[in-house]
Amino acid sequence: MTSRWLERATLARPVSAPLTAQTDSVLRQLWVADPHAVLAGPAALSSYFNGVFGPDAEAIEVDVTGIGSARAAEVLTALAPRVRWRFDRLAESSVNLLQCGLRWRHDRPELVYAEESLVKDLADGRLRYHSAADEPLAAELLHLWPGIHADGHHAQPVVGELETAHIASKAGERGGRLRPRVYTIDERPWLAALDRWHQVAHRRPETVPAVPLSALPAGDPWQADDDGFRSWLIDHEVTRSGRPDDFLATAMAAQRSHAQKPTHQGWEVARHGFTACLMLDTAAVAPADRRALRVATLLHDIGKVKNVWTPGAHGKIGAALWQRHRPAWLTDREAELVSWLIAHHDLPGLMDRGIRNDDYRGGLCPRDVRDMVSTLDRPFEEAVTLAVTIYSADISAVPTLRWLRPLTPILRGLIEAGHGSEGPYLTRAELAGA
Structure with a gap:
């Protein structure tokens, strides 16, 4: 035809x-x-x-x-x-x-x-x-393409140039908590590696890749391997040929028509959550945590329906808000993990910005991140893996943030370097002279 x-x-x-x-x-x-x-x-x-x-x-x-x-x-x-x-x-x-x-x-x-x-x-x-x-x-x-012009549609402003998008996002930020930044001697080589990486990093938007075609899962899609889950998700949200999933439909509807920062180039919260799920790689986490990790990734920015612009705020808001849409098939242990993941999905990113900008409200230092990671009732390294995994999916779904993906191992190294340390804790200036 x-x-x-x-x-x-x-x-x-x-x-x-x-x-x-x-x-x-x-x-x-x-x-x-x-x-x-x-x-x-x-x-x-x-x-x-x-x-x-x-x-x-x-x-x-x-x-x-x-x-x-x-x-x-x-x-x-x-x-x-x-x-x-x-x-x-x-x-x-x-x-x-x-x-x-x-x-x-x-x-x-x-x-x-x-x-x-x-x-x-x-x-x-x-x-x-x-x-x-x-x-x-x-x-x-x-x-x-939310910037397209059409009758009855409010075209979203789209900033294509990476630096301009980041400047516009920073300009809109307001509020947030300013924490002191302190570091241990063990973190010094990782801090140096972080500085070097940013000095030579090629800052440019990167294309979000299409997910290859795979067979649909035979059982519970939320528990399936990554290829099967991605194909199921596309089957429901793009092809729309699968039997409706009540939770997926509810979660997407709750996030539609809610804007993001300029770095997201017009994509609303729902589209970003969907794309982050496609980018999610659960290979490093226990199979028993897949469902919770996928639910948290789908809803990780739901707090932005209430607050987009206060650094660090939407995670805490989302950790409570998502529970209005909790599916009956999640166990209490899984639900606790979902809440923790949504609250802490941007820990590595907040730490990166906090280290590089002492004036950034909402920024964290490695000790702050370790304290937050330790609130999860899991072994420390397992909790770090979960936090890094959802963060990686988040930035991988945004062209203006994908360039940060190679930095993730350094951020993880910084988090783990001071684990178990009793100090002393020093400012960057004090650390340089120690």
Whole structure:
């Protein structure tokens, strides 16, 4: 089946925007399978919209239209078996931004479209549609790129440049507790490593990758391995082909339409929690803690529905607020862990900022973090692992924070270096002279 717009598409021009890595790879695979087929939908729009109207993230599903035969579709699936291919899903859509696509021609990508106005709509991020049946598709695009302009939609301001996004976020912060920062001799080499890392770190937004296709879990998805859980989550929130999950639906609804800081580039709390779950890696934690860790990750920013701007506040708020949505299948022990994880999901990040900025309200030193880690009724290293795991998922879901991921082992080293130490505790200046 061929999309109606493609049957009328007589216009084409070279792609002016740089291709994302995903789009480039998919276009080459598509050319091998069927040179006449066209890449459409979010995977095609990402090169125009990522970092401009929303975060830089790969498309979870890849839409293809105009593919000539079932054999060509089989070839494409064989070339990339873990891509979520969708064939002619958008064939009947009246959404203007979905009436265009990309294909490979003469060793370069080109944009194919039917209406001349489409070029300006792409540049302006202007969404239009004429059928009520297209509201779900339009909503999908607005969730991916909240800076898009559409009737009845308040376009979110999106700051694409990393430093500008961080400056804007800091400018909005207010309140917070200013704690004294003190350190032990054992932490000195880790502090030096932290300083060196920040001096040479390449600060730039990084693309949030798409999750590869995997088999759906046979049993409890919240207890499944990571690949199975991610596929189940996508099946419910993106593909929407699975049987509704009451807790997931409730948790997502509670976080929708609540904005984040400029570093999140327009994604609301719900979309961020969903993406953090896709980025979550539970390999280092006990299987018995998977359910609690996934629930906490999904809801880790729920406190932002009450307070976005006070450093460190939303974790404590969320630790109480999430319990309104507690699923009946969580045990009391798991629920206690969820509360602790939500309250402390940003410990490494608050410590990093606290060490580098004595004036940052909400900042922590390693001793503060150890004290908080010790409130969990688990062995110290196990508690640190849980805290680092949810923090890693959090920053991995944000393009303007992903550059911090390689710093995580140093932050963990700092937390653990002074474990069991009785001091003395010194300021950075005193430590330098000790």
